[in-house]
Structures are given as structure tokens and as C-alpha cells.
Amino acid sequence: MLATILAATSGDVTKAGKAIGLALGVGLGAAGAGVGIGLIFSSMIQSVARQPELRGELTGIQWLGFALTEAVVFYGLLGSILAFVLV
Amino acid sequence: MRRALVAISLLALTLPSQALARGEFDPTTEFEQHEWVPIHLGPLDLSITKAVVYLMLGSLLTMALGIILMRWRLNVEPGTRQTFGETIYDVAQSQIAEQGLPSKAIGLWFPYVASLFLFIFVVNLIGFIPLPLTGETWHGFPVWGIYAATSSISVTLALAALTFVFTHFEGVRWNGPVRYFKSWIPDAPKPLLVLIVPLEVLGQIMRLISLSVRLFANMLAGHILILTFIGLMFILETVILAPFVITVATAFYIFEVVIVVGIQAFIFATLSAIYIGSAIEPQH
Numbered sequence: 001m002l003a004t005i006l007a008a009t010s011g012d013v014t015k016a017g018k019a020i021g022l023a024l025g026v027g028l029g030a031a032g033a034g035v036g037i038g039l040i041f042s043s044m045i046q047s048v049a050r051q052p053e054l055r056g057e058l059t060g061i062q063w064l065g066f067a068l069t070e071a072v073v074f075y076g077l078l079g080s081i082l083a084f085v086l087v
Numbered sequence: 088m089r090r091a092l093v094a095i096s097l098l099a100l101t102l103p104s105q106a107l108a109r110g111e112f113d114p115t116t117e118f119e120q121h122e123w124v125p126i127h128l129g130p131l132d133l134s135i136t137k138a139v140v141y142l143m144l145g146s147l148l149t150m151a152l153g154i155i156l157m158r159w160r161l162n163v164e165p166g167t168r169q170t171f172g173e174t175i176y177d178v179a180q181s182q183i184a185e186q187g188l189p190s191k192a193i194g195l196w197f198p199y200v201a202s203l204f205l206f207i208f209v210v211n212l213i214g215f216i217p218l219p220l221t222g223e224t225w226h227g228f229p230v231w232g233i234y235a236a237t238s239s240i241s242v243t244l245a246l247a248a249l250t251f252v253f254t255h256f257e258g259v260r261w262n263g264p265v266r267y268f269k270s271w272i273p274d275a276p277k278p279l280l281v282l283i284v285p286l287e288v289l290g291q292i293m294r295l296i297s298l299s300v301r302l303f304a305n306m307l308a309g310h311i312l313i314l315t316f317i318g319l320m321f322i323l324e325t326v327i328l329a330p331f332v333i334t335v336a337t338a339f340y341i342f343e344v345v346i347v348v349g350i351q352a353f354i355f356a357t358l359s360a361i362y363i364g365s366a367i368e369p370q371h
Contacts, residue, residue, distance in 0.1 A: 060182050067354040074304030
């Protein structure tokens, strides 16, 4: 199966591999960070629903956690760009 | 008036003159650095490039903002301008400095984290205002474009290195070298320490990388996202896409300006405060 596909492909296969690597790196990174950001906001909603008077204090912590989690996408992006450029 | 300004700036963002002039659109060329005023001192390259101009503009604006909002014509009954300045000061003090710094060091390090916050915020923000600083001309007119100095790793790495140096300098100064470096060694069984201590040292260096890469990659990705969506029109060579791509690019633009710009400045300053504070008062 694979051999037939490889035999049928013409042109630069490394280019395709690089593109797949870049997309996979960013996509998997985004998936992980998406779950993390969802968890942060869901617990924020729960906390405020239980103790609305703590909202002010929790907001700072919420944004700190959001930014720390969101940065994970960019580590993935940076890694895949490195793979894209260097290989 | 304010609405007209917003409309004009959004319109300027979507003007495709740059891509049309080039014929071929590639978002990565926006981030190239050309030497405008070459200055070479031996092996040192101190040339003035686009990023340097943006940094100079950012520092001037930061100083002007601080003087106008917080130093100039202060009243007992604050007006709008003074209230705004006091809000920024309050955020910097209660949300940033007091989060990480112990009370004995807050007088010494509050100015550093507060100016870090204001400076990164201003530099991020002017990165989203179209300015005629792209260094290109189109029929004699300077081409307007968006570029942030913080989307260059050299800038963020220099800022992160400042925090890194201050952290260990303060740790040694307040605790003495022996007690400070001993605080890196956690309570654990002896054989495990061989594994844990190198990880701890690596963690200290990873702080430098994570601090700089977080800001740099956030700003870079934000700009690439906006430019790519608008550039889709020119890559696919069709105007039918215009309503779609302009809407999406505007949504990303608003997301970046409203949320990312402030959050990233806040995070950088807060983490700097936490790192310096944890070095001054180690847990062990």
C-alpha cells in the first residue's frame, strides 16, 4: 500500500513531511492548551458561583493561569518552526 | 470623533497597498530587519533597525505616559487623567508587586516591575498601531504597517536576562551565597538528590527561556495570524474572500489588542516579581 503511494508520488516529498510536521506540532500543542484553558475557566466559573465575593482575587490568578497555559501552544509552534527550518 | 479614529485605523490596516506593491505576499518578510543606520563597533553590531526605532518610540512614550499621568499637575481631587494614572499605579502595586515581592523588598523592586509592566504594555500596543515605519515606499509614499519590537527574540531575551541577573544577584545579596544556593537543594533522600539538583539548576535556566519565548511567540503569532488572513486574498488572488478575511483578521486584531497585549505585559512583570521575591525569601 505504502509502496504504491510512494511510487506514485512525484516531486519533493521532504517538503510534504515538513508541512505535516509543522501542522502536527501546532495542532497537538493547541489541543493540549485548549483543554487546559477550558479547565481554568470552568473552575473559575464554579468558584465564582460558589463564592461570588472572591471574584476580585480570583481574576488575577485566572489570567495568570490563562497566560501560562496559552504559552504552551507557542512552545509547540516554536519547536515545529525549528523542525521546519532546520531539517 | 473617537469612532471615526477607530474606523480609520481599521481601514488603514486592511489597505492592501503593501502586498500589491510587492506582487507576491509573504508574511514572514514583515519581520526582516534591515540596517537603516549601520553602526558597527568591532564585532558588535549596534545598527539601528526597525525594532530599534520601535523600542526608542516605546521608551519615549512610556516616559511621557508616566510623567503626564502620574507626575504632572497632581490634585487632591483627581480628574480623569489622574484617576487613570492612579489606576495603573494601583494595578502595578497590588496586582503585580505585592503578588511576589516580600514587604521588605517592595520599595526597592517596585519601580523595576512597574516600569517593566508599563514598557512592555506600550511596546506591545504600538505594535498594533499602523505606522509608516516599514522602510518601504509605494509611489513615493511611505508604506504603513504593523510590527512589534517584542516579536523579536533579542528584545524579550534581553528583558528576561535582566530579571534573571537581578534574581540571582538579590538572592546572593540578601541570603549570602551559601544559604542561597543551599535553598536550591530540596528535602529528599540522598540518592535522589543526584537527579533533583541538576533538574533544579535546569529549571532556573528554563525560566529564562520560558519568560522570553512566551512574550516573543505570542506577539509574533498574533502578527502572523492577522497578516496571513489578510494575505489570503493575495495568495489566492481573489477579492471575493475580502468580507470573510477582513472580518476574521479584525476579530483577531481586537482579541490581540484587548486581551493579549495587557495580559502578556502583566504576566512578564508578575513573574519577574515572583522570581525576584522567591530569591530574596527562599522557602527552605
